[in-house]
Structures are given as C-alpha cells and as structure tokens.
Amino acid sequence: MFHLSNPRDIKEGKITDVYFERTIKIIKEKNIDKEVTAEVIAKKFPSNYDWAVLAGIDEVAYLLEGLNIRAWSMPEGTIFHPLESVMVIEGRYSEFAKYETSLLGLLCQASGIASRSARCKKAAGGKPIYHFGARRMHPGIAPMIDRASFIGGCDGVAVSKSAGELGEEPVGTIPHALILLTGDTLKATQLFDEVIEPRVKRVALIDTLGDEKVVAIKVAESLGKNLSAIRLDTPRSRRGNFLEILKEVRWELDLRGFKEVKIFVSGGMDEEEIHLLSPLADAFGVGTWISNSPVIDFSLDIIEVEKKPFAKKGKYSGKKRVWRCSSCFSTQILPAKESPKECSCGGKFFPLLKPLIKEGKIVMELPSPQNIRKHVLEQLKKVS
Numbered sequence: 001m002f003h004l005s006n007p008r009d010i011k012e013g014k015i016t017d018v019y020f021e022r023t024i025k026i027i028k029e030k031n032i033d034k035e036v037t038a039e040v041i042a043k044k045f046p047s048n049y050d051w052a053v054l055a056g057i058d059e060v061a062y063l064l065e066g067l068n069i070r071a072w073s074m075p076e077g078t079i080f081h082p083l084e085s086v087m088v089i090e091g092r093y094s095e096f097a098k099y100e101t102s103l104l105g106l107l108c109q110a111s112g113i114a115s116r117s118a119r120c121k122k123a124a125g126g127k128p129i130y131h132f133g134a135r136r137m138h139p140g141i142a143p144m145i146d147r148a149s150f151i152g153g154c155d156g157v158a159v160s161k162s163a164g165e166l167g168e169e170p171v172g173t174i175p176h177a178l179i180l181l182t183g184d185t186l187k188a189t190q191l192f193d194e195v196i197e198p199r200v201k202r203v204a205l206i207d208t209l210g211d212e213k214v215v216a217i218k219v220a221e222s223l224g225k226n227l228s229a230i231r232l233d234t235p236r237s238r239r240g241n242f243l244e245i246l247k248e249v250r251w252e253l254d255l256r257g258f259k260e261v262k263i264f265v266s267g268g269m270d271e272e273e274i275h276l277l278s279p280l281a282d283a284f285g286v287g288t289w290i291s292n293s294p295v296i297d298f299s300l301d302i303i304e305v306e307k308k309p310f311a312k313k314g315k316y317s318g319k320k321r322v323w324r325c326s327s328c329f330s331t332q333i334l335p336a337k338e339s340p341k342e343c344s345c346g347g348k349f350f351p352l353l354k355p356l357i358k359e360g361k362i363v364m365e366l367p368s369p370q371n372i373r374k375h376v377l378e379q380l381k382k383v384s
Contacts, residue, residue, distance in 0.1 A: 004140040011063065013098035020098045033094045037304035037319050040087040040107065045115075046294035051383050053118045053376055054078045054086050055148045056110030060103055061362045068095050071357035073364065074322070077114075077151055077372035078352060079379040081331060084322045086298070088353060093302070100300050108295035110148040114376070116271075116293040117152030120286055122380055123275040128155040128283040130171045132266060133291025134162070149290050151372040153380065155283075166369050173203040173231050173264075180208070185215050186222055193226055201228035203264060207235075212245055213252045220258045229262035229282065236268060246280040323349040329382040 005015050027033045045052050057076035064071055069091030080086055086107070089096055120129050131149040134142040134157075146162030156171035157163050163170035179188040189204045202223055206215040216230050230249070234242065246263060253261050265277055266285030274284055303311045304319055311317035319336040327347025332340045340349040356364045367375070 002140060004138075010102050013102070016098045016101040020100060024094050024097055027094055033092050035091065035306055036093045036302045037307075038089045038096075038300050038302050039085040039320065040089075040104070040298050040300050041083055041085055042296050042298045044082050045296060046112070049115065049119070051079050051081055051115075052111055052296050053114040053152050054080055054107070054111055055114035055151060056106040056108075057356070057364075058366050059106045059110075059144075060087070061356060061364065061366060063099055063102055063106065064089075064096070064357050065362050066360045067091070067099075067357070068360060069357055070359075071355075072353040073356040074352045075354060075364070075375070076367070077375040077379075079118075079376070079383060080322075080352070084331060084333060085320050085353065087356070088319065089300075104298050104300060108298050109293075110144060111296040111298070112293040113145055113148035113290060114152030115296060116290050117149040117154050118376055118380060119271050120269075120274055120284070120290065121153030121377070122383075123271045123278065124284055125278050127278060127281070129153060129274075130155060130283065130285045131157045131287070131290055132172075132285045133287035133289075134159045136288045136291045145291050147369060151369050151376060153373065153376055154286075154290070173205050176205065176208045176233075179205065185209060186218050189219050190222065193223060202226050203229045203231050205231045205233060207232050213249045216249050216261075217252055217256060220253060220256070220261055225260075227258075227261055229264045231264040231266060231285070233265075233267040233285075242273075243277055243280060246277060250280055322352040324352055325349055329379075 009015055054074050055076060057073055069089055071087065071089045073087040074080060117131070131146055131154045134145065137145055142159050143162045143165050146157040146159055147166060150157055150166055156168060157166070158170055158172045160170045174188060174192055179185050182188045182191065185204070185206060185208055193202055204219040204227060206212050206219060212232055212234065219230065220227055232246070234245065239245065246265070250263060262282035263280060264283045264285065265281045269284050269286045270289040301311060301315050303309065303315065303317050309317035320333055321336050323332045323334065323340045325343040325345060325347040328343060328345040330343060332349065334340060343349060354364055356362065
C-alpha cells in the first residue's frame, strides 16, 4: 500500500502531534479551556530570502471549515516578509488545537515551493519556467507540488493529473528513452511528429547521443516549420561551459534560417544557473530545485488569552494587522486597533489580512490558480 494520510483523517484532525491531543484532554477535564487569539508567522526565510509567496490557503480553508472559530488570512499568492502575520485565528483553544500540525504542514511546504518557483521566474526575467520535479517527490502529493509551483510563477507542469486539476495542458517533450529505443534522435523526433496531435508543440531533445549543434541542425532541417524548439538536457559531466554550448547552437540555427526555433534547457536548473543562461535560453525546465524547496518555517502561537495580550517570550503579544502601501509595496505591522498614516511615498496603505472563516463558513473568495498566479507575477515586478 501507499503511505498516505486519508483525507478524512486530516479533516477530522487525526493527523496531529500527540501533545495537542493530551492538552485538549487536560483542559477539558479540568475545565480550563479559554478563548484565544493565535497568529501564524515566519521569523525568517530559507537562504535569507527577503520575501516569500503564501500558498496552501485553499487547503487550510477546507481544513478549518465547520469549526466554531473566526479566521483572517492574507489572500493566497500574497508576497510577504518575515514577522508578518499571514493568518490569525480566534476561538476556544480546544476548537482548533488539534489542527495546528496539519495547518502548518499545508502552509509551510506549499509556500516554500511557491516561493522558489517565483524566484526562478524572477531569475529568468519572465521567460517560461516549467515544473518537472514530480519524480523527486512522493507521487501522492504531486498535485499539491505542481499547484504550488504553478501559482508561484511556473508556466506549466508535466504531470497530466496535476495539469488537469489546474485546468492547464501538461507540458513535456520526449524522454531519452524514446531516442534510445529508436537508436536515433532524428528518428525519434520524426515519430513524435507523426503520432502526437498537431496542437502539441514539437520540441526535440537533442543531447542524448550526438553533438548538440549537429543534431539541432539535422532536426531543424527535417521538421522545418513544424519544429517549435530544441531542448538541451546535457549531462553535467559533458557540459563544460553550458552557456557557450547554447551560444554555438543558437549561432548555427540562426545561420541556417532557423531563428524562430527556441532553445529550451533543463537538467539541474537552479536560480543561479537560470539567471546565467537566461540571455540565451528561451525557456527552462526546473525539477528538484522547486519540488524539493525548503519549507517556509511558519509557527502558530497564542498572542491573546481572553482578549488580553499574552504570549510566550520571543513573541510580540496582542492581535496585529499588516498594512501594505499600494504604491511602493512597503509594509507596516501595527497593533490591531491602530491604522497607518499616509506612506512616506504618498501612497495609501491597505490591510493584507482578510476574513477567511466566520461562524464555520468560508467567507473569503478563493481565486482560481490562474488568477493567483497572475497576482504573484504582478507583485514580482515590485520586489528584488
């Protein structure tokens, strides 16, 4: 069998650390349950990132739906910074305590993936990024990983099931296996052109057997206008200077009139290499760097008890609101009863925390992945 949690068990709060179960038992038997306010924040980000992308809100909304609580959240896809409250929950502690483990898991991993996806998109200067990392993770969570990568900025995903849930077409060329089975790159590409429906772009994988520029020329001359792009997935042991290889291939294609053929690169791509290759490459396939993203290390902590500020040491007590300037994108964190003045740039501040759950019902509009992604891309223009 596959080692996967039953969705019903997650929804019922059974996927939880045992100390929450024991705490609930104690406070109920001793009648010390209290009304609390708790916030979700991350003190710092991986690799000293200045910003991250919030993801997983749709699943958290489903997790909390039906509980007798009130919750506020930043909308999914919001770019946020360390120490900003991304979510606030109010209610009897026993009502939501057992959900903390799952809630944080949903937010931490999805936000980590969306954040790296956004950073890759930024490094590419806006050029297409496709997520090919499902094979590096447990298949049971492939749709979550692909969704987070897509809303973070990736232009497409390779897994058909994930793409279907997103309402997108899956993206992919051919594996090295097909070339090895046919014994020839050109033959494999011709078979793809003959068999696969015309709406699928013809992208030739040219690094399997021969020299990249020689194979690129052969494929381009054979397929002509049908060829959309070539893909280089050259093993690192054979790359040498990969940027120079791309320059050489580009030169040879252009010289023969194939300027419209795009160059697509993949194989161990990360932010740094994407930035390095972006002057020559037209698109990138990114796998492990996104799917194995470090999590955003959120914590959920009580900040008020019976409506009075009270928190453990190392935490700022009291309910807060997060405000963002619509002009310069600067952010302020203030006590909930305070409002910011006009920004120094002259812009107006607006609150980032919006109602999510009220009387057990989801009251926040949960946008489509496409609209969340659009929101992320708009914000990326304002961060460095």
